[in-house]
Amino acid sequence: MKAExxxxxxxxxxxxxxDTNASYxxxxxxxxxxxxxxxxxxxxxxxxxxxxxxxxxxxxxxxxTTGGLGPTEDDITRETIAAMLDEKLSVDAELERxxxxxxxxxxxPMPKSNxxxxxxxxxxxAIPNLSGTAPGWWVEKGRxxxxxxxxxxxxxxxPSEMRHMWETGVVGPLREILxxxxxxxxxxxxxxxTESGAAEVVKPLLSxxxxxxxxxxxxxxIHLRLTAKARTGEEADKMIAQRESEIRSLxxxxxxxxxxxxxxxxxxxxxxxxxxxxxTMESCTGGLLASTITDVPGSSKYFKGGxxxxxxxxxxxxxxxxxxxxxxxxxxxxxxxxxxxxxRQHLGADIGISITGxxxxxxxxxxxxxxxxxxxxxxxEIRPILGQYPPWRHHVKRRATYQAxxxxxxxLVSMK
Amino acid sequence: MKAExxxxxxxxxxxxxxDTNASYxxxxxxxxxxxxxxxxxxxxxxxxxxxxxxxxxxxxxxxxTTGGLGPTEDDITRETIAAMLDEKLSVDAELERxxxxxxxxxxxPMPKSNxxxxxxxxxxxAIPNLSGTAPGWWVEKGRxxxxxxxxxxxxxxxPSEMRHMWETGVVGPLREILxxxxxxxxxxxxxxxTESGAAEVVKPLLSxxxxxxxxxxxxxxIHLRLTAKARTGEEADKMIAQRESEIRSLxxxxxxxxxxxxxxxxxxxxxxxxxxxxxTMESCTGGLLASTITDVPGSSKYFKGGxxxxxxxxxxxxxxxxxxxxxxxxxxxxxxxxxxxxxRQHLGADIGISITGxxxxxxxxxxxxxxxxxxxxxxxEIRPILGQYPPWRHHVKRRATYQAxxxxxxxLVSMK
Numbered sequence: 001m002k003a004e005x006x007x008x009x010x011x012x013x014x015x016x017x018x019d020t021n022a023s024y025x026x027x028x029x030x031x032x033x034x035x036x037x038x039x040x041x042x043x044x045x046x047x048x049x050x051x052x053x054x055x056x057x058x059x060x061x062x063x064x065t066t067g068g069l070g071p072t073e074d075d076i077t078r079e080t081i082a083a084m085l086d087e088k089l090s091v092d093a094e095l096e097r098x099x100x101x102x103x104x105x106x107x108x109p110m111p112k113s114n115x116x117x118x119x120x121x122x123x124x125x126a127i128p129n130l131s132g133t134a135p136g137w138w139v140e141k142g143r144x145x146x147x148x149x150x151x152x153x154x155x156x157x158x159p160s161e162m163r164h165m166w167e168t169g170v171v172g173p174l175r176e177i178l179x180x181x182x183x184x185x186x187x188x189x190x191x192x193x194t195e196s197g198a199a200e201v202v203k204p205l206l207s208x209x210x211x212x213x214x215x216x217x218x219x220x221x222i223h224l225r226l227t228a229k230a231r232t233g234e235e236a237d238k239m240i241a242q243r244e245s246e247i248r249s250l251x252x253x254x255x256x257x258x259x260x261x262x263x264x265x266x267x268x269x270x271x272x273x274x275x276x277x278x279x280t281m282e283s284c285t286g287g288l289l290a291s292t293i294t295d296v297p298g299s300s301k302y303f304k305g306g307x308x309x310x311x312x313x314x315x316x317x318x319x320x321x322x323x324x325x326x327x328x329x330x331x332x333x334x335x336x337x338x339x340x341x342x343x344r345q346h347l348g349a350d351i352g353i354s355i356t357g358x359x360x361x362x363x364x365x366x367x368x369x370x371x372x373x374x375x376x377x378x379x380x381e382i383r384p385i386l387g388q389y390p391p392w393r394h395h396v397k398r399r400a401t402y403q404a405x406x407x408x409x410x411x412l413v414s415m416k
Numbered sequence: 417m418k419a420e421x422x423x424x425x426x427x428x429x430x431x432x433x434x435d436t437n438a439s440y441x442x443x444x445x446x447x448x449x450x451x452x453x454x455x456x457x458x459x460x461x462x463x464x465x466x467x468x469x470x471x472x473x474x475x476x477x478x479x480x481t482t483g484g485l486g487p488t489e490d491d492i493t494r495e496t497i498a499a500m501l502d503e504k505l506s507v508d509a510e511l512e513r514x515x516x517x518x519x520x521x522x523x524x525p526m527p528k529s530n531x532x533x534x535x536x537x538x539x540x541x542a543i544p545n546l547s548g549t550a551p552g553w554w555v556e557k558g559r560x561x562x563x564x565x566x567x568x569x570x571x572x573x574x575p576s577e578m579r580h581m582w583e584t585g586v587v588g589p590l591r592e593i594l595x596x597x598x599x600x601x602x603x604x605x606x607x608x609x610t611e612s613g614a615a616e617v618v619k620p621l622l623s624x625x626x627x628x629x630x631x632x633x634x635x636x637x638i639h640l641r642l643t644a645k646a647r648t649g650e651e652a653d654k655m656i657a658q659r660e661s662e663i664r665s666l667x668x669x670x671x672x673x674x675x676x677x678x679x680x681x682x683x684x685x686x687x688x689x690x691x692x693x694x695x696t697m698e699s700c701t702g703g704l705l706a707s708t709i710t711d712v713p714g715s716s717k718y719f720k721g722g723x724x725x726x727x728x729x730x731x732x733x734x735x736x737x738x739x740x741x742x743x744x745x746x747x748x749x750x751x752x753x754x755x756x757x758x759x760r761q762h763l764g765a766d767i768g769i770s771i772t773g774x775x776x777x778x779x780x781x782x783x784x785x786x787x788x789x790x791x792x793x794x795x796x797e798i799r800p801i802l803g804q805y806p807p808w809r810h811h812v813k814r815r816a817t818y819q820a821x822x823x824x825x826x827x828l829v830s831m832k
Contacts, residue, residue, distance in 0.1 A: 011632060013452045015443025015600070016641070018436055022457065027431025036429045039457035041438065048453060071612040072620055072631050106786075107804045111612035129807050158633070160810065216433065280703075280724070286698075286710025287703035290724040294702025297777040297809055305730030307723060308696070308706040314721030314763055347730055349682060361713040393713055 001034045001178060005061035006052050008067035008077055009157055010043035021155075021162050028166065030227065032174055033183045034062060044074045046083075053084050061150060062174075064128045067157030069134035071114040077154060078119055078137070085141065087121035095119075095126055095135060102133060127153075127169040132161040136169065151177070183229050184236040188247055189261065191221035191406045192254040201250050211243050220263055220375060220402045221256070256406055263405035264292050264299075268310040270412040273300040278408070279347035280306035281318065281339040283330065284359040289401045304347040309339070318342055329365040331356050333373050333384045340377035351411075352377045353404055357387070359396040372400040376411055383411060417450045417593060420476035424469050424483035424493055425573055426459035432696045437482040437571075437578050444582065446599040448590055449645070450478060460490045462499075469500050477566060478590075483573030485550035487529040493570060494535055494553070501557065503537035511535075511542055511551060518549060543569075543585040548577040552585065567593070598650040599645050604663055605677065607637035607822040608670040614638045617666050627659050636679055637672070637695045672822055679821040680708050680715075686828040687718035694824070695763035696722035697734065697755040699746065700775040700788060705817045720763040725755070734758055745781040747772050749789050749800045756793035767827075769820055773803070775812040788816040792827055799827060 005026070007019045022039045029036045037060065042052045051070075056063040068077030082089045095118035103110040117134045120126060127136030137154035146318060153170055155162045195217040199206065202224065205213045211228035226243055230236035248255060257266055273277060280290050290306030293299055309315040312330055316322045319342045320335065328334040336354050344352030357372030358364045369391035376383045385407050389399040421442070423435045438455045440715045453476065458468045465484075472479040484493030498505045499762055517824035519526035533550045536542060542553030553570035554703055571578045606614060611633040615622065618640065621629045627644035638671035642659055646652035664671060687694060696706050706722030709715055725731040728746050732738045735758045736751065744750040752770050760768025773788030774780045792799045801823050805815040 010630065011641075012439070013442050013455065014446060014641075014643075015439045015441070016632075018434060018439040019455075020434055023431045023434040024429070025431070026429055030430060037459065037461075038468075039435075040430065045453075045455065052454070070633070072615040074630055105784075106806060108610075111610060111616060113612045113615065131806075131811075137669075216432070247831065279730075282703075285707070286715070286719075287698075287706030287722050287724065288710075290703030291701070291707045291813070294704075294724075294775075295810070299702070300726050303702075303726045305723070305727065305733075306703050307721070307727045308703065308710075309721045310710065310716050310719045311721065314695075317721075317763060336663035347733060359710075394711070397707070397711075 001027055002059070003034045003036045003062040003064065004056045005036065005039040006056055006063065006065045006217070007041045008044065009041075009067055010045070010074070012041045012067075013043045020159055021157065023284070024159070024163060025064055025066075025166070028171070030224065031183055031185050032171070032178055033229075034174075034178070043069055044076055046076055046080055049076065050084055053080060057084065057150060057152065062153065063150070064153045064155065066155045066162050069117065069136075069154070069156045071111065071117055072282075073113075075116075078116065080156065081137070081139070081152070082121045085121065085123065087123060089119045091115060091118050092120045092126065095359050099133060106350065112278060124154075127165055128153070129156060129161055129165055129284045130168055131164045131413065132156055132158060134161070136165050138170075138173065162183045176241055182231070182233050182235065182236050183227060184240055185225060185227045186244060187259050188224045188226070188238050188244065188251075188255055189221055189257045190224065190251055190254040190403060191256055193222055193251075195222055198224065198251070200249060205243065205246065208243075211239050213243070213247075219398050224251075253410070256409055258336060263402055263409060264296050267293070267405055267409050267412060268296045268299055268302060270409065274412065274415065276350040277302050277304050277348075278351045278353060279304040279343040279349035281312060281315075281320075281343035281352065281354045282306065282308050283315070283339075283356040285355045285397050285401050286310060286359075289353070289404055292401055292405070304349040307343055307346070315339065319346060329367070331358060331365050331367050331371065331373060335385065336373035336375035337377065337382045337384060340375040340382060344377050346395070350379060350407070353408055355400050355404055357396065357400060360391060360393045370396055372396065372403075372406045372409060375401065376404075376408055378411065378415070383407065417479045418475070419445055419450045419452050419478040420472045421452065421455040422472055422479065422481045423455065423457045424460065424465060424481055425457075426461075426490070428457045428483075429459045436575055437573065440575070440579060441480055441482075441582070444587070446601065446643070448587070448594055449598050450590075450594070455737065458802065460484055460492055462492055462496055465492065465496045466500055466560065469496060473500065473566065473568065478567045478569065479566070480571065482571045482578050485533065485552075485570070485572045487533060489529075493756055494532065494537075497553070497555070497568070497570065498537045498618060501539065501555070503539060505535045505537055507531060507534050508536045508542065510629075515549060540570075543571070543581055545572060545577055545581055547580045548572055548574060550577070552581050554586075554589065573791070583758065598647070598649050599643060600649065600656055601641060601643045602656050602660060603675050604640045604642070604660065604667075604671055605637055605673045606635075606640065606667055606670045607672055607818060609638055609667075611638055612641065614667070614820045618663060621659065621662065624659075627655050627657070629663075635814050637822070640667075672825055679818060680712050683709070683821055683825050683828060684712045684715055684718060686825065690828065690831065692766040693720050693764075694716050694769060694829075695720040695759040695765035697723065697731075697736075697759035697768065697770045698724050699726060699731070699755075699772040701771045701813050701817050703821055704727065704813050705769070705771060708817050708821065712746060720765040723759055723762070724726050731755065735762060745783070747774060747781050747783050747787065749791065749802065752789035752791035753793065753798045756791040756798060758794065760793050766795060767824070769824055771816050771820055773812065773816060776807060776809045779798060786812055788812065788819075790816065790820045790823060792820075792824055794827065794831070799823065
């Protein structure tokens with residue numbers, strides 16, 4: 001199966017946004033055994049869009065488009081596809097009803113221009129959009145004289161809507177249609193080594209053709225991605241499982257999860273399972289730790305609250321010892337430990353986590369940018385962690401946040 | 417001048433890397449008055465690469481390629497261009513000398529395979545690579561029978577090498593060749609209307625060809641982008657300024673900034689200017705407001721700290737009135753107002769901001785997902801804001817955070 005992506009939007013050609021939809025889809029298609037051969041970015045221009053779509057429809061078995069489904073006049077994906085396939089657009093009553101319902105839930109009347117988002121052509125069925133107003137289209141149609149069936153999948157441009165639609169409305173139906181080789185992937189997630197360090201450790205496995213192994217640096221650590229091809233899913237699963245156990249014995253406890261797992265999701269599940277609650281006190285991460293913990297639906301069950309202390313006065317007002325700050329500086333393992341204890345007690349939690357460090361732009365207390373002290377206090381012991389990260393503000397905030405969650409997960413796993 | 421980008425590399429089609437080269441070049445071309453009409457990603461496959469390059473060479477005045485200039489066998493950009501233009505590749509003595517010199521400076525002998533990086537075709541001149549081994553190519557040649565001159569610019573794939581080459585070896589020569597139009601853009605940022613609502617208001621301006629106007633939905637509100645073409649920068653600036661003032665009179669105070677400005681950056685600058693400090697108390701945004709405020713370098717000068725209160729007990733422990741919570745519920749304008757006051761007083765700030773609402777996954781206190789109360793207390797008055805957002809957790813967190821910053825900016829601007 002040959003696939004092609006057409007990414008639609010003048011903002012791509014102006015360099016205002018980067019086409020992360022294409023790279024996301026490109027990473028997903030191999031898992032279905034689909035070869036991606038072309039990606040084209042084109043603006044919201046009827047003539048050029050039509051030319052691109054005709055080329056794609058003429059040479060590929062599956063064409064995926066993203067973008068151009070908004071309510072405004074410059075969004076012309078639907079109109080162009082209708083023209084290319086020589087079909088007539090008309091408003092679908094059921095789609096219109098759902099759209100009006102969505103707006104009424106949002107509490108305001110539907111703008112007139114949104115009605116075009118309820119339009120279909122005869123050979124398209126709507127793909128529900130669970131996080132936005134524009135439904136996608138699934139078009140199956142014969143092409144040319146031979147009448148081979150081709151698939152055109154039309155998705156919205158905002159990355160979160162596109163991914164959600166892909167996961168909930170596209171992967172399943174595609175998998176049903178496809179036959180042939182099965183490709184299965186598994187991502188093993190680690191924290192605590194550099195990309196090249198991890199690659200060095202698993203070096204003998206990197207030259208394997210099946211399963212393949214690739215190493216990627218991500219914000220939540222280093223990911224190792226295994227991909228196996230086989231006749232059946234079982235066979236591929238077996239190949240992956242065997243290679244995974246080799247990797248696990250090489251990398252040990254720097255592995256924290258796999259596939260879609262997130263550190264914040266894992267610690268949430270562990271806390272629920274153990275009936276424990278946490279609280280945070282942050283300095284240099286400025287609330288990012290609390291915000292990441294609360295990205296998990298239902299986190300109110302185990303997250304008591306968080307204190308963001310950007311100044312020494314704020315730390316002291318929460319109850320951190322001023323003499324410790326004077327003696328060791330606010331960026332010290334001693335103050336980190338005290339902050340964790342104060343968070344735990346002040347908020348009535350079982351576990352307190354703290355982060356204090358230098359996010360930049362300048363060094364602080366004579367300590368360089370990127371130095372971070374983390375502490376976890378579970379009421380019986382206080383675990384100190386020292387981190388040092390690349391000296392860029394966003395890196396320091398993110399890396400420190402994920403390291404704190406990683407260490408918390410380790411502690412929770414070890415607690416009986 | 418019509419330009420086209422061909423991004424070369426199988427790793428793009430596997431989703432292993434995102435094509436940031438294309439978005440970088442896309443952002444640079446308008447500054448030279450060059451229209452980018454197509455971007456294509458293609459793998460390291462001779463047949464398909466040749467097909468793409470021929471299409472580009474046939475329809476565009478300037479073709480820019482990135483990638484496929486490495487020393488290994490799968491790097492075939494040079495070979496494919498030579499075949500397409502029907503020219504012979506040969507090693508250039510001067511390029512070979514420079515390449516060997518580079519390796520000897522790096523302290524190891526040149527691998528045999530690198531010699532292909534010294535190859536040229538007769539119509540190409542080398543573009544020096546100041547941060548890698550592969551020189552680029554600058555090809556100028558007549559096309560077809562009419563013999564119109566076309567330009568093909570061949571650059572390496574690693575983003576830092578590509579950018580460096582673009583800046584030092586491509587922009588200058590391109591600028592010399594080009595005559596004609598300057599393109600200037602300006603983005604006006606708003607919050608408080610939907611995409612289609614904003615488009616409705618500026619509708620008469622949307623059909624203009626020069627300057628053009630486009631409307632985009634972003635996480636921090638609705639952006640309106642003006643793009644003007646003219647003979648000189650001054651003329652383009654004038655066109656933009658005139659259209660911008662029309663837009664400003666149509667949209668009024670929902671406009672909060674322009675171009676690279678961010679809400680968190682603007683409120684930071686206003687707070688510094690006025691010598692004021694803020695503090696936050698958040699419920700449903702879980703620390704995202706504090707984290708966004710502290711994304712700004714130097715925010716420690718005006719951000720006193722933040723309280724994240726995910727439970728009623730945490731709110732009460734910080735000093736929020738339990739009887740107000742009992743009477744009105746935690747998700748109410750009364751409790752939001754109290755939270756803002758507590759944050760202000762507790763942390764010794766001039767201004768307190770609070771957010772309380774329902775982020776989901778379920779409704780709370782009988783209030784639907786997406787309902788959010790924001791309050792800003794500046795010690796003299798308390799400004800209450802009611803928000804209602806699409807019922808998805810991440811949306812609610814982000815939209816509420818940006819709305820709070822938007823309202824804070826409004827208040828700061830109005831304070832004498």
